Amino acid sequence: MRLKLVRDDTTIDFFKRARLWLGISLVMMAVAFVSFAIQGLNYGIDFQGGTSIRTQSEVPVDVAAYRDALAPLELGDLSIAEVFDPTFAENEHVAMVRIQAQEGDERIASETIEQIQTALRTVDPGMEFPSISSVGPKVSGELINTAILAVALAVGAILAYIWLRFEWQFAVGAVLALLHDVLLTIGIFSELQIKFDLAIIAALLTIVGYSINDTVIVFDRVRENLRKYKKKDLKEVLNLSINETLSRTLMTSGTTLLALVALFVLGGDVIRGFVFAMIWGVIIGTYSSIFVASALLLVLGVKRDWSKKDPAAGTRYGHLDT
Known part of the structure; x- marks a missing residue:
């Protein structure tokens, strides 16, 4: 007997309250930005010297x-x-x-x-x-600059990859969702004044990888369905794609969280900050893959020529698939 978290015929309308979800995200990002601007981060020894x-x-x-x-x-x-x-x-x-x-x-x-x-x-x-x-403080300052550069390069590389694999609308939606995840993670560390050190930078890079993996799974199904259902509205295609990948998304996030919660409870103080960042990142990354990235794609739209019978319609770079 196979365990199913979501039924195969699930038809949840994820865009019924799309403005509400985007509004919540904008409010959380604003709170994170204000918290960072006012009280900053509680830097650990790595960044303080x-x-x-x-x-x-x-x-x-x-x-x-x-x-x-x-x-x-x-x-x-x-x-x-x-x-x-x-x-x-x-x-x-x-x-x-x-x-x-x-x-x-x-x-x-x-x-x-x-x-x-x-x-x-x-x-x-x-x-x-x-x-x-x-x-010393000089070395610590260099570590901060290097950490910022590492995150920026990771996001930039992902932008280029998604742009080549899909279309620019997919790339912009995915990267904005990633920035959403990174900003909210930094924001909660600022708000709660949890120690922010190099281990948290490692967690941020891991969150970026995890979140984009979830988003690419959804976007890949969106592209497949754009080819399959050429006369369906983009909103319907997005809803269908998210529902079809929902079971996989929840199963992956759920099993990851089980391991992370165990580490958070039993792992001790040394890794607790890293694990907390990962738990928060998995939750926010799953949320952004379902509600933020797809909603942004709906806003940006995807150019499709309905008159063409080309099976690659709906994507400029479908031939790069392997």
Whole structure:
């Protein structure tokens, strides 16, 4: 017996309240933009600068115990992560302690480092500190610029790909939906003031890939149906296409969310920000694939010549299919 989340004969009218969905998206984007403009992002150590201290111990790493030991020092933003490597010996336990720059200084004072080492040795008196390195504000600024460039290049490459595979209306609709997803993800991090670091940039790029995959599945079915139903109104073709791919969309999103929720609950503090971004991104990406991208395509329209009997009618680049 095959599990079906959506019946084969489903005929939901996704455009009955298209203006409402687009209005909700515009309001959420405006809130995200205002939040970012007023309070900005709560940048982590990667973007603020700070010091990384590598610890090595024969005692298994206990992140909570490390945090409790360092809490009295009031060091501000603190990140502790266990380092795993198959080359480590069985009794070799390594962690990376990252501390934000103190009052704009590039390096933490030597006295402060000594206090940190003393505090951590209360957890394990035999703890060693193989390396200590600092990231200054200049390097952090370069990381921000590189992160922005990475997201921009990813979106630009997707725009070119969709334009070649379909038509420019599909490309514009898909990219605007992607920008919608990215802006809302950044907005919720700004609104909730969750730490924003390089892991979140990785999550943003993953969200872009996930969202465009969903959108391309829908658009591919739209193109097929444009060829198949040449006399149907574009709105009807879009509705039909979304309904036909709805089961696949919900199944993919649902199974992905199951894994992400498990990671969010059981994965610990180290990856919680990344996983939260992914959960939000999957939800928003699914929403935008169904309601935003298709609604934008309906607004932009797709040029079709009804007089032609060419099976590729409805797409300029149908011959590129494999």
